[in-house]
Amino acid sequence: MADTHPPAGLGARRLALAVVEETLRVRRALDDVLAARAPAAALDARDLGLSRAIAVTGLRRLGTIRRALAERLEKPMRDPRVEALLVVGAAQILFLDVPDHAAVGTAVDLAREDPRLARAGGLVNAVLRRIAREREAILAEADADPFRDTPDWLAARWTAAYGEARAAAIARANRGEAALDLTVKADPEGWAERLGARLLPTGTLRIAARTPVPELPGYDEGAWWVQDAAAALPARLLAPRPGERIADLCAAPGGKTAQLATAGASVLAVDRSDKRLARLSENLARLGLAAETRAVDALALDEAELFDAVLLDAPCSSTGTLRRHPDVAWTKTAEDIVRLADLQQRLIDKAARLTKPGGRLVYCTCSLEPEEGEAQAAAFLTRHPGFVRDPLRPDEIGGAADLIDPQGDLRALPHLGLAPDAPGVDGFFAARFVRRA
Template identity: 60%
Template sequence: MSSTTQEPSPETGDAPGLPARRLAAVVIDEVLRARVALDETLERLLPASGLDAADAALARAIAITAFRRLGTIRQALDERLDRGSPRHSGLFEPILTAAAAQILFLDVPDHAAVDLAIRQLHEDPRSARYTALGNALLRRLARERETVLREAQADPFRDVPEWLADSWSSAYGDEAARAIALSHREEPPLDISVQSDAAGWAEKLDGILLPTGSVRLRGRQSITALPGFSEGQWWVQDAAAALPVRLISPAPGERIADLCAAPGGKTAQLAAAGAQVTALDRSAPRLKRLKANLDRLGLEARIVTADAATWTDEPFDAVLLDAPCSATGTIRRHPDVAWTKTEEDRDRLGALQARLLDAAAALVAPGGRLVYCTCSLEPQEGESQVEAFLERHPQFRRSPVSAHEIGDLAAGIDAHGDLRTLPHQLPGETPRLSGWAGFYASRLIRL
């Protein structure tokens, strides 16, 4: 491993790649301290960073990788710190976490990862005194990389907080829980929903037509540069996230409410089917993005900024409630979720989900459908919510999902006839092209 020092960039005075590493360390620190979403933090910090597209992509890759393998990284660093991480050390931990992500999991020369981390430690007044410690630690980590990776591979739950590992084992069994944990280590696939001719778009985009009708892209190209994007022929949407609308089975002209609608993938599905859609969300900025997406797609919906827990209207033929949740089913795409959400968050959100379900029920016309869904793997936010709802609302009953509604993927249906997808399901050509988000959905009929 070389310790060659990189020459400063003539434009900025920085070594090449240093600004990207600075941003990655700051993002890691802010996400963990404030427990704010990684995407939200990047969206806030990137504009002021001055990074070009390549450096912005590098900063994002480092941060995402750090959270995807945070358990492995933390254990590897802790085991090599005789006295533990120094206290009151500023950005010491996030800088080393970002560097470890590069050394262990990214295609970055060891000397670049180490040298640029040391520069960052020098820059931070509270970390500067620990520069020698950081240098020795990262160099040792690079020497012992294969040992770290071998030990991590033998422990599927190393990158999962204990409460989540226990929850998944209790809900789905140890074998499935291990498979879920391992699937979260893989880069997620990118799926799209198309307005029409899914097979044709799969061929045009070098994609895979999934049994559910979604198209999975093999490549990693810029989405906005792909054929059909600017023409509004398709939109990005995880294959599992597209299933709840299939349970609605929207018909042309039906009045359908999409509650908690942003970012709008399900709204687009409903509108593309010809339904008269009311898209409601309490966040005006998120609805602005929803409207922009609908405009690109040439689709229309009535857009309402309101709290779904208190909003009222005339009864609808169908109501879709994609309730706020812990989002643990999206950890593969948003690995920070595993480290920013807690059991307390899950339980607090459970009370909100119950209120939203009660409000949604009041909007369903007699004989109408209510589909409740969450992108959570936690039964407290899915199965348990529906059981409690049915006790409170005897005028509703389940309408079980049939396998042919979801591409004959019977593994995605639980014993009650509800949709329950798990991240390790849906095998594909490669690990990256396999799996989908963890989703729960129940279809309920008002008698």
Template identity: 50%
Template sequence: EMLALGEAPHGAVNAAVALARASGRKGQAAAGMVNAVLRKVAVAGDAWARLSPQRMPPWLRGSVVSAWGEDAARGIEAAHEAGAALDLTPKSGDCPGEALPTGSHRLPSGTQVSALPGYAEGDWWVQDAAAALAVRVLDPRPGEVVADLCAAPGGKTLQLSAAGAKVTAVDISEPRLARVAENLARCGLSAHLVAADALDWRPDQPLDAVLLDAPCSATGTIRRHPELPRIRDGEGLAELTRLQARLIDHALSLLRPGGRLVYATCSLLPAEGEAQLAAALDRHPGLAVEPPAVPGIEPGWVTPQGGLRLRPDLWPERGGMDGFFIARLRKSADQT
């Protein structure tokens, strides 16, 4: 907190000492040592600043270097070290913060969200600028019937509703859907919430569009969750990619002929992005990729396939963004 996030030393030290004292007899005995060690750390800012950014673990770094090269990997590591700003998505008009080219607004990290103007009125919600692009790529229209699969925590559901779509938000977690309901109520928006496994859910009628933000490794969010490289080791990736493929196939089956699907993952791994797109095109003849046409997207972000590859080292002058892969797919008009 002190060295990476710039927290005031006295507050961080006092909080850590209080936690030690509250953790039982052993913690109370260690409180003096905690105080002494952290006070030494508090004056080590210059040495901390000279350290190289922490390297990604080999299972992740190898894929990143293979896909984009050593310089990109170092840039991503530097972005992870720098941390993430606070991004907001406006419902319609006014929104605090710096307006970004893609439509989000940005404020410094540590900003107290509930104290910002427009919070109580529901004029905006917290959502990373990269995450907000999935709905902008989908481009929902008023009156369209749309499903948001794996919807929690709900930022994309709010975007879809704000665009005037008739939204069904599906998520397997009832507690997480309760948070979606709270945010919808605060923002004066509505959606039909369904607690179900997305693979088991089917609508009463074919859909105009589906947004699938699929379960993934979440490796695109390390700048927000620096513990991820320490608690994950790449195990389970094959199972995740199989699940993503099944979800893509199921989502396509829910669409009317000519309907569209946006597939998104907050992952840096091509196995969960570019490779999933290529495999889906192989499995579904007649499926077409529609390159993103969203203000603020730079040409270099669009892949040769027509997907959108976002990385933490993009926009370095603005503070970066989360890692994401986003692709818009159109079902052919003669597919049922």
């Protein structure tokens, strides 16, 4: 009787193929695609982790992989599903600790089981075997080109905004994985010792081990939450005080809300998505923190209710998060930046109307694009003479003076860090304003 058991790990590759193909085809966030498809795949935790690693790596190094494929195909690739299958196979061969025979064999198996790919089995086998043979040359060529894994339109934007050297440093940083950073409610020194973590100057803990987050000490008791070191800065810059009434606009998933609540503020967390707000509430419950939540578009919030301080983490292109979300580079366009910049303008104007005289407003985005950062801050001050910029001080961000731009705003870049020997944060912009009394 023939063996009817599928090859080991085939389910993980099948899911990775579906996620890569759909992410590129419909320009949908990888994590959203994975969350929608994972239940039907019915994989155990190990295979699910492998599937995500393959998909994320394939998109993180998509430029390198596409160049390697193009140079080894006689004709341009026109079938996106075949391309996705080759991306999944090549990602394992070039960048993951997977035996070449397993990467090639499972790719051929996936081609054979899908009527739409069946005729491509021979091509998949030949191309992936050649990539395995020529791996060192492929990687050496890619390493010499810092922009190989950055879409041309983004590379051009970053070069114009930051100069070629810094743009290249950003692109190189985006090839690496993001660190696991945690924000703790209290006793950062004690938790750093318990978790074997690096305590950054701002109080963020950086974890070296790749233990699944729910298995780390302190997770079940709600001692900390996952939050990039740069993403933790805007709430610190707001300087929340006990008893203050603070609005956190576009608040989900809730890391900044948790920071504000931990400081003793009375927080209204606003988000237009019921689903995302439910996740925020779940996170707060695990942490033993409380905040008022309101599922409403921030633009529709009642302006009769003014706040001591307002934090606006505005929806943006997220180009500062490519280390965590490499799909952003391939699913967003220049047109998205224009559209989102218009939304940000309307949201920051709304935030201004919600801020009490004498109150504070922090605007931030996880974008590298000036239209979503520096230009927004400058235009805001032109439109609102009743507000003044409150420049940031190095001591507020752990002494990292190179993260403060000449105007006094925060500009974090992926290749920089909060300490000289701890590089790597999300690309982030934040500006602080005070409403004249």
